Amino acid sequence: MAAVCARALRDREVCFIGLGTGGRAFVLAVAIPILACRLAQRTHAPHLVPMLGPIIDADLDAVPDCVTDYNLITWPCSAQISGPSSLEMFTRGKIDVGFVSGAQVDRYGNLNIVAIGEYTRPRVRLVGPLAQPEHMAQAGRTIIVADHTPRVFVERVDYVSGAGFLEGGDARARAGLRGGGPALVVTPLAVLDFQTPDKHMRLVSVHPGVSVDRVRAQTGFVLDTPASVPETPPPTEEELRWLRATDPEGRLLGARIT
Amino acid sequence: MVDKRCTLAEAVSLVHDGASVTFSGFGHSLQPLAFCRELVRQGRRRLHLLTMGECWAADLLCGAGCVATVHLSCLLFEGYGRCQNFSRAVEEGTVAVEDYSHFAITSRFLAGALGVPFLPIRSLLGSDILTHWTLEPRKHVLMDSPFSGERVVLVPALQPDVAVIHASRADAEGNVQLVGPRSIIDEQARAARTVIATVEEVVDPAEIRRHPELTVVPGFLVEAVVEVPFGAHPTGMYRYYDYDEAHIAEYYAASRDPARFRAYLERYVYDLPDHWAYLDAIGLARLLALRADPHWGYVDPELRRAKEPEQGGS
Numbered sequence: 001m002a003a004v005c006a007r008a009l010r011d012r013e014v015c016f017i018g019l020g021t022g023g024r025a026f027v028l029a030v031a032i033p034i035l036a037c038r039l040a041q042r043t044h045a046p047h048l049v050p051m052l053g054p055i056i057d058a059d060l061d062a063v064p065d066c067v068t069d070y071n072l073i074t075w076p077c078s079a080q081i082s083g084p085s086s087l088e089m090f091t092r093g094k095i096d097v098g099f100v101s102g103a104q105v106d107r108y109g110n111l112n113i114v115a116i117g118e119y120t121r122p123r124v125r126l127v128g129p130l131a132q133p134e135h136m137a138q139a140g141r142t143i144i145v146a147d148h149t150p151r152v153f154v155e156r157v158d159y160v161s162g163a164g165f166l167e168g169g170d171a172r173a174r175a176g177l178r179g180g181g182p183a184l185v186v187t188p189l190a191v192l193d194f195q196t197p198d199k200h201m202r203l204v205s206v207h208p209g210v211s212v213d214r215v216r217a218q219t220g221f222v223l224d225t226p227a228s229v230p231e232t233p234p235p236t237e238e239e240l241r242w243l244r245a246t247d248p249e250g251r252l253l254g255a256r257i258t
Numbered sequence: 259m260v261d262k263r264c265t266l267a268e269a270v271s272l273v274h275d276g277a278s279v280t281f282s283g284f285g286h287s288l289q290p291l292a293f294c295r296e297l298v299r300q301g302r303r304r305l306h307l308l309t310m311g312e313c314w315a316a317d318l319l320c321g322a323g324c325v326a327t328v329h330l331s332c333l334l335f336e337g338y339g340r341c342q343n344f345s346r347a348v349e350e351g352t353v354a355v356e357d358y359s360h361f362a363i364t365s366r367f368l369a370g371a372l373g374v375p376f377l378p379i380r381s382l383l384g385s386d387i388l389t390h391w392t393l394e395p396r397k398h399v400l401m402d403s404p405f406s407g408e409r410v411v412l413v414p415a416l417q418p419d420v421a422v423i424h425a426s427r428a429d430a431e432g433n434v435q436l437v438g439p440r441s442i443i444d445e446q447a448r449a450a451r452t453v454i455a456t457v458e459e460v461v462d463p464a465e466i467r468r469h470p471e472l473t474v475v476p477g478f479l480v481e482a483v484v485e486v487p488f489g490a491h492p493t494g495m496y497r498y499y500d501y502d503e504a505h506i507a508e509y510y511a512a513s514r515d516p517a518r519f520r521a522y523l524e525r526y527v528y529d530l531p532d533h534w535a536y537l538d539a540i541g542l543a544r545l546l547a548l549r550a551d552p553h554w555g556y557v558d559p560e561l562r563r564a565k566e567p568e569q570g571g572s
Contacts, residue, residue, distance in 0.1 A: 020285065022337040065559050066337070073438060073496065074554060083441055084368070087361040091380060114357055115348075119390050125345040125355075127334035130311075133359035133381045161357070163384030175384040176409030 002243055003235040004186050005036035005099075005143055011045040013096035016089070016139065018130060019053045019072075023255050025101065028145045031252035032186075033099035034060055035243055042242040051095070054086040055079075061246055090134040093178070098135030098142040100182075104157040105146050107200045107221040108171075109164025109182035111136065112157035119159055129161040136162035141183035148187035150220040165199035172199075190215045191232055196224050205232040259463065261430045262483045266533055269454050269482045270296045276304045276326075277419040280367075280450065283312030283493070284441040285336045286501040290315065290424035290456050292489040292533045298322040299527055308418050309333065310363050310442055314493055315422075317341040321519050322527070325353050327393050329416075331360045335510060342513040356393040359385075362413055364442050369415035370449030378403070378410035421450030423475065424490050426498065428455050429463040432480030435472040438496025438555070447475045458498050460485040488537055488545060499548040500557040505540070 009015060017033040020026075037050040038060040049057050058077035065071065073080070089095050102111035103126055113132060117123030135142050142162075146152055164182050165172055172181050181199075185192040191204040202224035206215055212229050235243070247253055270293065273279060283289035294315050297305075304326040307316050311332045319325050321343030328348075333341045347353035358366070359381045369377040382388050382398065388411065391397045399412040423443055425436040434455045436443065447453050453475060460483065466473065492509065494501035512522035530536050537545065551558045 020336050021334055022339050025339065026337075065563065071556060071559070082444075083360075084364050084445065087364065090361065114386075119386075120354070120392055121351050122349055125340070125348040127340055128330050128332035129357055129359045129385070129387060130332040131360040133385050133387060134361050136385070137381050137383050159390070160384065160386040166384050172384065176380075177383050178380065 001145065001186050001188065002032045002035035002039060003239045004191055004232060005032060005145065005184075006039035006043065006239070008143060008184050009036065009040040009045050009048055009097060012047045012049070013045065014049045014051060014089075014094060015097040015099065016051045016095045016135065017053075017099050021127070024147070026255045027253060028147065029099065029101040031247075031255065032145050033143075034063065034252060035246055038246045039239060039242050043238070051086065051089070054081045054083050056081065063252065065251070087131060087134055090131070090138040093138065095135075095138065096140040098139035099145060100132055100135050100142050100162055101145050102157075102162065103152065104154050105144060105152055105185065106154055106157045106164070108166060108168050109144060109185070109194055109199075109201065110157045110160045110166065111144065111162035111164065112159045114159040114161045116158055132162040136164065136179065136181065137177050138179040141180040144182050144185045146185065146187055148189040148215070148218045150218060153219040153221065155221045165194060168198040168200055189218060192223070200224060202226075203229055205230045207232045208234050259431050260477075262432045262477075262480060263430050263460060264482050264484060266292060266296045266456070266484050266486060267300070269293065269456070269484045270300055270302075272452060272454060272482060273297060273302060273305075273420050275302055276306070278306040278308055279420045279422065280308040280418045280446045281312045281315035281421075282423045282425070282441065282443050282446065283314055284439050286314075286493045286506060287439065287490065287495065288424055288441065288443075289490050289493040290422045291318065291491060291493060292486045292536070293422050293424070293454070293456050293484075294318050295527045295536065296533070297324060298523065308363075308367075308416060310360060313341050317343045317513065320344045320347045320353055321513060322523055323352075327354045327356070329356045329358065329363065329393065331358045331363045338510050342510070343519060346516070354392055356397065357387055357390070359387065362387065362411075363416075364445060366413050366416035367442060367445035367449045369413070370417040371445050374415060376412045376414050378412050380410060382411045383409065416449060418446070418450045420452045420454060421446045422454045422456070423447055424456045424486075424495075425474065426457065426472075426495065427459045427461050427466075428457045428480075428483050429461060429466045429477070430483060431463065431477035432475070432483045433463070433466045433473050433477040434475040434480060435466060435469065436474045437472060440474060443474055447479060453480045454482045454484070455480050456484045456486045456489045458487055458489065458495055486533060489533070491537075491540065491545075494548070494556060497550050497555045499545070499550055500562075502540075502544065502548055
């Protein structure tokens with residue numbers, strides 16, 4: 001998943017990664033994006049600039065044990081700006097790529113991290129929007145990293161905390177959204193995008209060993225599926241070597257960083 | 259010089275039932291938890307919390323039944339996941355919420371700090387944050403800019419009744435200094451009608467004036483100053499002490515179940531007369547072990563890893 005994300009990044013792009021959360025959400029929203037950015041820097045995008053919240057161009061080979069509070073202060077980086085200033089980068093249109101995740105993702109790439117069920121009396125209250133609305137409204141494009149189950153991939157999210165293509169078609173432009181919206185969805189099973197006439201999700205490739213039927217079964221809506229779906233190119237030896245070099249002890253992918 | 263020092267109990271009495279309050283905090287640091295425990299002890303009710311991500315105050319106060327409403331952009335327990343007490347209160351319908359994005363709630367504080375009625379932003383377009391109004395009579399106004407015609411969202415100013423800021427140090431007049439992450443403390447303090455500062459140490463004004471660049475809130479904005487060593491425990495304070503990982507795990511485990519959380523509150527709040535008794539209950543050995551390494555500003559990461567190799571995320 002990190003290799004697929006890395007290949008989608010270009011040199012000199014500014015990539016925004018949120019900080020925080022634990023367990024699986026950390027792996028999807030923080031660990032995989034960090035590895036992707038570092039891999040891109042090592043291969044084809046040496047001047048890519050990662051922003052981890054207010055921390056600009058941090059040394060991704062030296063991720064601290066805790067990326068949530070004052071341990072950040074001693075993380076080598078080129079700048080630490082204020083929280084509000086880091087969010088202003090979205091408003092100013094300076095963020096090329098935003099990494100996002102969600103407890104629910106729908107066919108138009110809308111995301112939900114607020115509540116499952118009815119908003120005022122939810123079945124499950126989640127963490128809240130964070131900076132996801134900033135990512136989805138204003139980043140040049142966003143990459144969604146999510147688990148691939150019918151519970152996550154739903155027909156319609158219960159609450160739109162991050163605006164994808166809304167109801168599809170030109171709904172983003174009509175809503176006044178300037179950012180490009182979701183460009184890619186990367187899951188443990190497949191790669192997907194929204195390059196269809198009405199902007200609903202399309203299957204791009206399935207990972208080695210995964211069948212198209214399995215992806216369909218794990219998706220809670222009808223996927224646009226080409227007649228022939230290629231296999232995702234597996235990580236090369238070089239990509240694997242760099243990924244292991246960045247996370248030798250599995251602290252990132254093992255969510256042993258908090 | 260006006261001496262604004264008072265006791266924790268006196269400072270807490272400035273927060274009335276039904277007040278709107280914003281607390282400092284970032285991850286497992288900077289959280290004014292001695293103040294929050296005293297709020298719980300005094301039985302404050304129907305508070306309205308205005309938060310970006312100050313998870314500890316919100317979760318503790320929701321768990322103790324002190325809260326009526328929460329405006330938030332995110333409440334999560336770093337390294338663990340959802341805030342259990344907060345989430346349960348919302349699911350059970352005892353606490354009502356209004357969601358924002360980080361930038362939207364920050365802009366509301368900033369508008370309050372600037373003394374202007376609203377600020378235009380773009381973030382919320384297309385999201386259900388615009389369509390779901392629960393608490394605010396007028397959560398936002400959509401308009402096309404009179405200058406350029408582009409669509410913007412106007413968000414109204416927020417001026418909390420009280421901001422409670424836990425910081426490194428202050429003088430008796432309330433010139434508050436902070437080293438380490440500031441989160442949105444500047445905006446919260448300037449927006450509030452009343453600012454209460456709890457600090458690790460009260461120092462001589464001459465010491466404050468020697469390092470004026472560290473002052474985050476000038477004294478004339480501050481109503482009360484309370485010296486509260488380890489006032490953020492079990493969260494940490496950069497250059498003073500690290501967060502208490504074992505206690506955080508104990509809190510989080512208790513917060514998963516109302517009965518267990520009640521027992522936690524009995525043990526660490528209701529059965530103790532004040533913050534000093536709380537520190538006694540935590541124990542001197544534990545507190546000293548949390549002291550910051552002067553080089554790092556927190557406990558040496560190598561030492562932490564050697565001691566607690568598998569602690570952390572769940």
